[in-house]
Amino acid sequence: MDDLTHILFRLGEQELPQYQPGIPPLIQSTNFYYDSVEDMSEALANEDEIPFYTRGLNPTTEILQKKLAALERTEDCLAFASGSAAVAAAVLVHLKQGDHIVSVENPYSWSGKLFNNFLNRFGVTVTMVDGRDPQNFEQALRENTKIIFLESPNSWTFELQDIKRVAQIAHKHGLISIIDNSYATPLGTQPANLGIGTMVHSATKYIGGHGDAVAGILCSDRKTIRKIFKSEFMTLGGVISPFNAWLLLRGLRTLPLRLERSSNTTMKVVEYLEQHPKIDRVYYPFSPSHPQHQLAKKQMKYGSGQFTLTLKTDQRTHVEAFCNSLKAFRLACSWGSFESLIFPAITLENSQNYGNSQLPINMVRCYVGLDEPETLIKDLEQGLKNI
Numbered sequence: 001m002d003d004l005t006h007i008l009f010r011l012g013e014q015e016l017p018q019y020q021p022g023i024p025p026l027i028q029s030t031n032f033y034y035d036s037v038e039d040m041s042e043a044l045a046n047e048d049e050i051p052f053y054t055r056g057l058n059p060t061t062e063i064l065q066k067k068l069a070a071l072e073r074t075e076d077c078l079a080f081a082s083g084s085a086a087v088a089a090a091v092l093v094h095l096k097q098g099d100h101i102v103s104v105e106n107p108y109s110w111s112g113k114l115f116n117n118f119l120n121r122f123g124v125t126v127t128m129v130d131g132r133d134p135q136n137f138e139q140a141l142r143e144n145t146k147i148i149f150l151e152s153p154n155s156w157t158f159e160l161q162d163i164k165r166v167a168q169i170a171h172k173h174g175l176i177s178i179i180d181n182s183y184a185t186p187l188g189t190q191p192a193n194l195g196i197g198t199m200v201h202s203a204t205k206y207i208g209g210h211g212d213a214v215a216g217i218l219c220s221d222r223k224t225i226r227k228i229f230k231s232e233f234m235t236l237g238g239v240i241s242p243f244n245a246w247l248l249l250r251g252l253r254t255l256p257l258r259l260e261r262s263s264n265t266t267m268k269v270v271e272y273l274e275q276h277p278k279i280d281r282v283y284y285p286f287s288p289s290h291p292q293h294q295l296a297k298k299q300m301k302y303g304s305g306q307f308t309l310t311l312k313t314d315q316r317t318h319v320e321a322f323c324n325s326l327k328a329f330r331l332a333c334s335w336g337s338f339e340s341l342i343f344p345a346i347t348l349e350n351s352q353n354y355g356n357s358q359l360p361i362n363m364v365r366c367y368v369g370l371d372e373p374e375t376l377i378k379d380l381e382q383g384l385k386n387i
Contacts, residue, residue, distance in 0.1 A: 026246040027059045048229045054242060056234060061245040067252060068207075068217050071186035072199050076225035078218045078233055079245055083182065083202025084110040085238030086216030090200050093228045094146050094176045097123040102140045103149040104131035104161055108180060108202075111151070131161035132292065138169045145173070150196070151180040152189075153296075156308050156345075156365055158283045160292040163299055167195030182206070182336075187259055188301045198224065205336025206304075209251035209258055213244040258338070261370055262305030268373040269366075269380070273309055278384045280362070283308040305368040306335050313362055313387050319346055321386035323364065328371055328379035335367035340376055342366050 032051045034040040043050040051057050061079050069077035080086040091101070091114065103115055105128035115126040129136040137148055148170045152161040163179065170177035178198040179191045185206045191199055201207060203215035216238075218228065233239070263286075270284045282289070285296035286303025296303065311319060323331060329342045343366075345359035368376060 024060065024063050024246065024249050026242060028242050029058075030054045047234075048226055055237060055239050056229070058242045058245070060242040060249070061240060064245045064249050064252075067249070068186070068201075069219055072181075072219040073186075073190050073192040074199065074219040075222040076220065078225055078228060079203070079240040079248070080216035080218065080233075081238045081240050081244075082214050083108075083180075083200065083204060083216040084114075085236075086200045086202075086218040087111050087180065088114055089228050089232040089236070089238065090178050090198050090218050090220075091119075091147060091149070092232050093224070095119070095122075095124055098144055099124050099147075100142045100145045101126045101147045101149060102137050102145060103128055104151050104154065104159075105129060106154050106157070106159075107149070107151045108155050108182075111149075111180065115149075130159075131166075132159050134162050134165040134169060137166055138173075141173060141175075145175060147176045147178060149178050149180075150191075152299075153183055153285050156283070156359060156363070158285050158290070158308065160285060160295050160299075162295060163189070163191055163196060164194040167191075170197075171195060183304050183306065184300050184302075185255065185259065185304075187256060188304065189299055192219075194299065197221065202336075203248055204334060206255065206259065207251055207336075208244075208248050209255060209337055210247065211334070211337035211339065213247040213251075215240050215244050215248055258370065259302060259304070262368055263302040265371070265373045265376065266303060266305045266307060266368040269368055269376050270307055272377050273380065276380075276384060278312050278387045280310040280312045282310075306365065307368075308363060308365045310360065311362040311364065311384075311387055316346060316361055318387045319344060319362055319364070322383045325383045325386050326379055328375050329366065329383075338370045340367060340369040340371050 031053060034043060043052045047056045051059055064079055065077040101115065103126055119126060127140045129140050148166060150161050150166060152163055153159060167177050177196045178200065179196045181189060181191055181199045182202040182205050198220040201217040203217045208215060267286065270282050270287050273279045273282050274289060284290060284303060284307035311322060323342055323344045326342060329340045332341045333343055335341055342364055345363040346361045
């Protein structure tokens with residue numbers, strides 16, 4: 001081996017540091033080297049436990065997965081390239097042609113598209129139910145039902161499901177239970193302790209927390225995770241990049257502080273809006289005005305930073321004037337990061353993906369980031385003058 005090859009490919013890479021880094025290392029490598037055919041064969045035979053190729057297991061991603069499994073009180077975890085990929089893998093692994101799912105109605109848009117537009121191509125049927133009454137799930141069961149899917153609270157209007165009672169129904173009938181826990185995060189609700197088998201997250205939101213990484217998380221028992229790893233995960237390839245896994249590890253370090261700040265500020269903003277004469281209604285689980293407020297307090301530790309308001313107007317120009325005038329709140333679709341955002345329902349109407357939305361035109365979804373409450377309230381006050 002000549003000197004240039006040694007310098008470029010080997011020098012320093014086999015020397016282990018005699019210190020422990022304060023930040024988890026980013027290992028961006030796609031390949032991992034072995035000293036013998038025997039070692040390589042062992043790694044390939046145990047690809048879910050030994051790094052072989054980063055599409056499978058990567059050391060940086062493994063650190064993230066261990067942390068999320070511990071937070072969700074599950075045995076294992078897989079990280080995906082998006083929340084949609086995590087939801088799809090969690091569902092598809094348990095299905096065959098002719099199976100049936102019972103899902104809470106109005107889930108996250110791409111979960112809804114999976115259920116309503118994708119699975120029916122393969123002979124899987126889905127029944128959507130009002131999740132506020134647990135009995136609606138049991139009444140919708142069929143002989144071929146395999147999965148009960150929850151999202152508590154729902155997107156936009158924030159209806160809750162009684163997680164423990166629905167989990168009991170699933171156990172009673174031997175069904176798989178899955179919940180999208182993105183809103184509450186594992187710090188706010190631990191569905192595994194309430195009997196749910198699988199938790200999925202859009203880690204793009206609170207877990208990442210900095211608006212710079214798209215990712216998904218799936219937490220469950222080790223048997224289920226290994227089954228998904230060998231099928232949907234490796235075959236469909238919705239794999240998170242090591243760099244995004246490293247960004248999520250960074251986000252986890254400040255997650256408790258960000259959640260506390262966002263939730264406390266949101267409560268102040270909601271209290272202000274509920275007293276405003278130009279606001280028709282505010283949808284927020286931890287508000288005493290929410291019809292399921294007691295259930296929210298029972299199964300959630302905080303209210304999170306997202307809520308929806310409806311303006312007292314039926315004029316599109318008024319809604320647009322309100323949204324366009326806001327400065328502290330920025331117009332954008334996501335949430336869970338440091339910035340405060342609004343997402344007006346009227347933007348959905350001309351979208352190829354969301355054009356069938358039934359949300360009223362005066363509805364605006366809001367997310368409270370890390371801004372001071374006084375700044376946000378002042379911004380809303382000047383915006384409401386446009387109505």
